[in-house]
Amino acid sequence: MTAFWTSLAIQLRVDLRDRGTLLVFYLVPLVFFFVFGGVLASLNPLMKDTLAATMTIFAVTMGALLGVPEPIVKMRESGTLRAYRANGIPGSAVIGVQATSAFLHLLLVSAIIYLAAPIVFQARLPQVPLAYLLVLVTFIVASIAVGLLIGAVAPSQSWATMLSMFVFLPSLLLSGIMFPATMLPDVFLWIGRVFPATHALQAFYGFAYRSTTEIDRTLALGVLAGIAVIAFAGAVWRFGAIRRNEKD
Amino acid sequence: MNASPEPIVAIRALTKRYGAVTAVDGLDLEVRRGEVFGLLGPNGAGKTTTLECLEGLRTADSGTVLVAGLDPRRDERELRRHLGVQLQSTSLPDSIRVGEAIRLVSAWHRVPYKVGLVERFTIGALMRREYRQLSGGQKRLVHLVLALVGDPELLVLDEPTAGLDVQGRARLHDEIRSISEQGVTVLLATHDMAEAEQLCDRIAIIVRGRVVVCGTPQEVTAAGHSETRILLRTANGSLLPGSDVGAAHFVGAENGYLEWTSREVAEAVTEILARVQRAGDVVDDLRVARPSLEQRFLEVVTEAQQ
Incomplete structure (x- = not known):
């Protein structure tokens, strides 16, 4: 276990030196929050109420989908994972450290947004902060699991970017964080329900803000947890298959 | 060399196929403790696959591999x-510092961070450098240090000097010699014949997934069909136009040099010099060129591929 924590501490330091990591986990989400948070709140004053949740969903989705898969695919392509394994570092530990560091980054950026939203935009704080934290943690885990799955199935970095965008863009447009999902045609409304962001927003509304939801809040949280389990299981299975293929 | 006969690597009838291609075909090999052993072979001969099987990074189709008494498949x-x-x-993350990489590998080997290793390889100045900032030679050196963090009994190097400049190569050779002197067994795959001759106590030439020759570089070279070349130029050209001399077979004359080939070099040279003396002539230049490992390698590979 000591080795894992040493690895995590080193990974966090490496992340802080890596411009790409800082961009996708912090810089872009926070710039988006400070610039577009104000715009969205002025266009639709109702959005101000749940600004922390919507901007957090954007930040987590971006960090997990654009920040998690690419380094994993790069490590596979460049031979870093093999080099680690040859030096006695299990591949599962490397992936575990990547996921844990991503979790900590996303938790931190979410905390910044949570604390800044009421100060900068006079946004309403959730009525049930503990429920907010529960939904947030579930959503971060689900998003990272999807990021890991993309990292496991993408054969190259360009594929990883494409697959990430394939999930990231509809998550923004169809989940209801930019504008109410009820404004969408039915077909897009249903497509939007494939993505964790949609269920995270509903779970935040239902559990943390105690407001009305389009999907049952418990169902939304359940779907979020289900996505986390299925995506994580898929990623584990796929990484196992990659390792077996490398050995054959 | 302090090699004892006990093998640290014992490979029997190792076979590995990739689809229809047989990369390693019933290969047998033994590496003794304490020696520097070189695996030579043309591209695609099966060197890397053999090493990967003994490193536990690839699963063999059949045969047995034992490394320090352990089966890489079961005891990885x-x-x-x-x-x-x-x-x-091989590679590391671009932004990781050399010191962090060493600390990381030390943690997983459950060994303390070794300052001595850093001092021995004089890489103290690199410790705060990020991996992306290192030259090719420095990266190779760092990977060598990482391989030594766990105090291994056996060090496996796959083409360790490929792509390095002359200085980088010389430095790495010195380090490999120094590692061997500490009692670590070194198994290296290389394309560089000079490297094999300089570093290795024993070598094996692999062709089409089988060991075709094994022995010391001198033994492997001497077992070839090539004969030693003798070249001579005298002040008055007294032996011209040239002919067979005792055990030396006359090949021809060019630019004032006469050339013979022979397996009995001492006898042939003595006889040639005696003839020069009898003719009242003086030797300007005498060269004896023994067949090189490279010539022997080419001979072995050509024969095995026919």
């Missing part, structure tokens, strides 16, 4: 304590 975790590996194609 335990094997890592005995084995240091530098892969042919």
